[in-house]
Amino acid sequence: MNQYNQHKVTQKPDIGTLVINWHITEVCNYNCLYCFAKWDQKLQPRELLHDESGTNRLLEDLYRFFSPKNLTNPLRESQSWGRVRLNIAGGEPLLYAGRVLAIATAAKKLGFEVSVITNGSRLTQELVTKLSPMLSILGISIDALDTGDNWNIGRVDHRGRGLQLDVLEQVIATAKALNPELSLKVNTVVNSANHKRDLSAVIERLQPEKWKVLRVLPVLTDELTITQSQFDGFVQRHQHFAEVMHPEDNSDMMESYIMVDPLGRFYQNALESGSQGHLYSQAILDVGSRAAFASLPFNTGRYQSRYVSLATKELG
Template sequence: MSNTKLVINYHITEKCNYDCQFCFAKWENPNEIHAKRGLSEQLIDQLASYYIGSGLQSTKVRLNFAGGEPLMLGKRFIEIVSYAKQQGFELSLITNGHYLTTQFIEQHSHYFSIIGISYDSQDLNTQRKIGRIDRKNNQLTPTELARRIKLIRHISPNTEIKVNTVVNALNWQENFTPLLDVITPKKWKVLKVLPVKNDLLTISNQQFEHFVMAHQSIAAMSAEDNDSMTQSYLMINPQGLFYQNQIHGSDYLYSPPIIEHGVEHCLSQIEFDLNKFANRYIKTINNSHFLTTNTNIEVNHV
């Protein structure tokens, strides 16, 4: 673990302009700590003290902002991002791309070492069925996605681009190669849809393997099945609690509030598998490896 960068995923808000059927970031709790001045900053202080300031933990720590859609928080989000940067965190962002405006990219993209964009289909009709469409029927076309990525690279050349794709019943036969040849992300994370609240749009292991094998030519691909994702992410919800998806069952395990009880105690209240986490970042000289569950198929990726 000493050579592995720890990634803390802070799901800062549940608010989102989309309504994806398989979204797991739905807590239906309005008490998001960012809304009360200073609470998100206190959370970041606790994390920085434990992971950066103590000298006992990893100094390679990245704080990854996710949602919901973080950019819906506007100026408040930038305040929190700026504060986290001041505390010594490397920062990254996961967004659906809708609010990656020219103004945002020009003014704020430099904060992030990685900007990840969730993009599940090039087909606009499939996007609608998934729920990647806002109330005004706006969608992010492949052409506009490519334009925004090009602008990020121009304004912030040190910011890496990552694309996340959830493989589900609506897109498992879709060919993403033409799009990826254009946008050339540093990493393309392919995730099997995870049944958290329900089984909507779930697929079989064989369907997921079909998708992975069909895209073997994409060197940037990194594929994760359900087992790889379970207990391998260190996650914080909008209320400031560590949470973890369970191996059995469809709900989450939660820690007490981090601000009140501290990082060390709260970590002890959830299951976090360091080996699974490290395996998601294992690298060999030229590639890393993904082994699909219940098969002997190994897929190499960078």
């Protein structure tokens, strides 16, 4: 059962914004070897994002349960929040750009703040013109600049094309011009192909408000895993970005995200239970968010350690 009460405190921390990560699709144009975005879809292979009615009902149910106004949410026993954000992720969500725009629009109407995490390959001037006004945060996944490193990671498409930093820089400039309140976040997964690299040039050029540096998590495979000292070495090499850099080791990531899979189920990574893969709730549309969320482990202490310090930055 969900361990809501394991980190009760006398004075509830204010996390600012509660973040729900909906991985809307498993489909991606890249093939990163370490990717954990592979879900058990044997019983119902069609992803929920293709069902507009089902998508809207899922968003409504999530907002009712996690709304700042819902004082009966069990997470209220250990923390408080004034806003709730839907983070749209994948796979690569912008392969379904039209659906992302529709989901973002529906979520905003309900009261969500909205963010998107993307590999950046499908960001165009036309798309960002439509999307950026709806976002509070745009997240870009960047692990390497070197073509060989990206090949080794799998961060290229079937034609061998990777992210073009010059193009991305221009698109981000357009997004920020259209939405001056938009924050940029860069996600980097540190792995055996890039842990010796220096990504200072990327951070200096893009100037993100947050740089999340994650140690590769062996959820489905041990490929590209690294040691603690290798991860620490990468972090130390980039300490001049300490103001925006937020490292997350494997233990920080376990049971500390609110995640929904493409079929509309809450899930957690199963590493802490001694096995690889994912743990799933029943479908939210079948049992409701309250019952589904309560069926999985969730570590409020780890969640708070990430978001309490960021409450004023709103970049979780």
